[in-house]
Amino acid sequence: MELYHSVARARKAFETGRSKCLDYRIMQLESLKRLFTERQKEIADALKKDLNKSEVASQLYETMGLEGEINLAVKNLKSWAAPRPVEKNLLTLMDTVYIRPEPVGVVLVIGAWNYPWAVTIQPLIGAIAAGNAAVIKPSEVCVHTAKVMEEFLPAYIDKELYPVVTGGVTETQELLRQRFDHIFYTGNSMVGKIIMEAAAKHLTPVTLELGGKSPCYIDKNCDITIACRRVAWGKYTNCGQTCIAPDYILCESSIQDRVIAEIKKAVKEFYTENPQTCTDYGRVINQRHFKRIMALIDDSTVAVGGQNEEANCYIAPTVLRDVKPDAKVMQEEIFGPVLPIITVSGLNEAIKFINKGEKPLALYVFTSDDKVRWRLLTENLTFQLSIQTNFY
Ligand code: NAD
Numbered sequence: 001m002e003l004y005h006s007v008a009r010a011r012k013a014f015e016t017g018r019s020k021c022l023d024y025r026i027m028q029l030e031s032l033k034r035l036f037t038e039r040q041k042e043i044a045d046a047l048k049k050d051l052n053k054s055e056v057a058s059q060l061y062e063t064m065g066l067e068g069e070i071n072l073a074v075k076n077l078k079s080w081a082a083p084r085p086v087e088k089n090l091l092t093l094m095d096t097v098y099i100r101p102e103p104v105g106v107v108l109v110i111g112a113w114n115y116p117w118a119v120t121i122q123p124l125i126g127a128i129a130a131g132n133a134a135v136i137k138p139s140e141v142c143v144h145t146a147k148v149m150e151e152f153l154p155a156y157i158d159k160e161l162y163p164v165v166t167g168g169v170t171e172t173q174e175l176l177r178q179r180f181d182h183i184f185y186t187g188n189s190m191v192g193k194i195i196m197e198a199a200a201k202h203l204t205p206v207t208l209e210l211g212g213k214s215p216c217y218i219d220k221n222c223d224i225t226i227a228c229r230r231v232a233w234g235k236y237t238n239c240g241q242t243c244i245a246p247d248y249i250l251c252e253s254s255i256q257d258r259v260i261a262e263i264k265k266a267v268k269e270f271y272t273e274n275p276q277t278c279t280d281y282g283r284v285i286n287q288r289h290f291k292r293i294m295a296l297i298d299d300s301t302v303a304v305g306g307q308n309e310e311a312n313c314y315i316a317p318t319v320l321r322d323v324k325p326d327a328k329v330m331q332e333e334i335f336g337p338v339l340p341i342i343t344v345s346g347l348n349e350a351i352k353f354i355n356k357g358e359k360p361l362a363l364y365v366f367t368s369d370d371k372v373r374w375r376l377l378t379e380n381l382t383f384q385l386s387i388q389t390n391f392y
Contacts, residue, residue: 003171006163007135007178010106013160014133020103022081026074028128028157032121033070035156036063042152043117046144050113051238052283061238062117069122073129080129103131104205105181110172110195112186112209113141113285114241114335119209120149123184124162132182133161137175139187140168141285173198180204187211188333209243211333212360216246217350217376219367220255227366228262231339232270234364236317239282240337244362247334248323250350253343260319263339264304267317276307276314284313284336293336296329300340325353347372351379 018024036043043063047053053061073080083098107127111120120138127134136153138146150164165175176183176198185195186209199206218227234246251259267275275281284290290313297306297320305318315337323329323340330340344350354363365376 003165003167003174004178006165007106007175007180009160010133010135010163013158014103014106018158019128019133019161020131022077025128025131026077028162029070029074029125031156032125032128032153033067035152036067039148039152042148043145046142046148047116049144050116050142051241051285052281053238054279057238057280057282061115065118066121066125069125073125077129081131101130105132107132107134107182107184108137108175108180109134110137110183110185110187111139113139113145114238114243116142116145116149119186123186123207127182127184128157128162135175135180136162136164137172138164138166140166182207185209210361211243211335213247213330213333213357214244214360214362214364215350215354215357216249216364217347217354217366218249218251218255218259219347219365219369219372220252221369221372222366223368224255224258224366225262225265228259229266230366231364232263232266232317235339236267236270236281236337239284239315240339241282241285241335245335246339246364247360248330248340248342250342250344250353252346256321256341256343259341260303260321263319267304271317275316276309281317284315287313289313289336290315293334293338296332296334296336297338298328300324300327300329303341305337347375351376354380 044055044058047058047062081101083100086097086099088097109120109123109127116139120136124134124136136149138149140146146166150166153162153164165171176195179202182205183195183199184207185192189210192208192210195208196206216231218224231246231249249259271278271281284293287310290310293315294308297318300320300323303319303321305316307316308314318338320329320338320340323342325342327340329338342353344353363376363380365373367373
């Protein structure tokens, strides 16, 4: 019932028209930005408890990007909101023709837990900048952060226009029964389908920020040390719980041992000999995910890491060697600190392998050969969302 009232209040607040006023939008965004500096400690403490994020990582990966996003919106708001002239055609020759950006109404933002501030507040910034009301639903999985959001967001931004509602699956499903004008969801694809189905009942447009298995191709013709340092950084940051983390490596068997040795070296340099005691190394979010990740490993060979402790959700940075394409770890997005290596005979097989999978979010390529880069860019059928390549 409370959920219903929050949505109804947000709509009523939207109908007052105050969220449309440009100065009001800017005021709200500036006030939101203040939250990140004034409540930095509470934000960092909660992230430490949820994911063992260090204070530096909390700022670097969560709030700094949001401050940048707010600055961008504040700087450009007037031009974004201004009507844009449109070229006339025969049918509009006698008219004044322009496109006028309008808020859509009440937006629902459903966040995930891995970068809980970044993925929940970024869409909120867009919603505020565009003049909408927004109902904010943080992920219940990051228990402490959800509490901080519930406590502090209403103290900094208009609590009627931008209410925070907390809860798990039941509450989210209750929310989804109500009508919104846009739904912005970040999370896994299975729930993405539930969101889309619920939205379809009201013909509500959706933005789905999902996950996937992002491949990483290491060509034998590249600086393997640099490649492995970069892959180790991308994979083990936030304990592998990053939507665009390299999910698996494809390389020729002739360089597999070298790749393993270089990743091992990078892990030691980044997280010391014992990552469990290193303040920069995170934890798996909870025991359900710990068990899920550990179950993915048991039919493959561990080459690096593998140490774990369920009681504090610790899994060491891990590399698996000679992984079979039908191994458990290759059947779903790993979303944890486990990096399988699959050997291929060369580029042709790598491209074929990647094209057999679902669309990932990113592709990482390490090569100094322009032809390899070009072929990976042009022959991959799967990359419709974004392509990220690392060349040098
Ligand atoms: P999660 O478990 O926190 O779920 C996300 C949200 O969906 C939560 O708010 C939760 O309450 C809600 N939810 C969960 N089950 C539901 C159900 N049955 N019905 C209705 N709502 C439900 O997060 P998660 O899904 O574990 O997040 C990790 C996934 O998110 C990974 O796949 C990752 O790649 C992806 N992700 C993508 C991006 C991106 O920008 N593309 C960013 C971060 C995470």
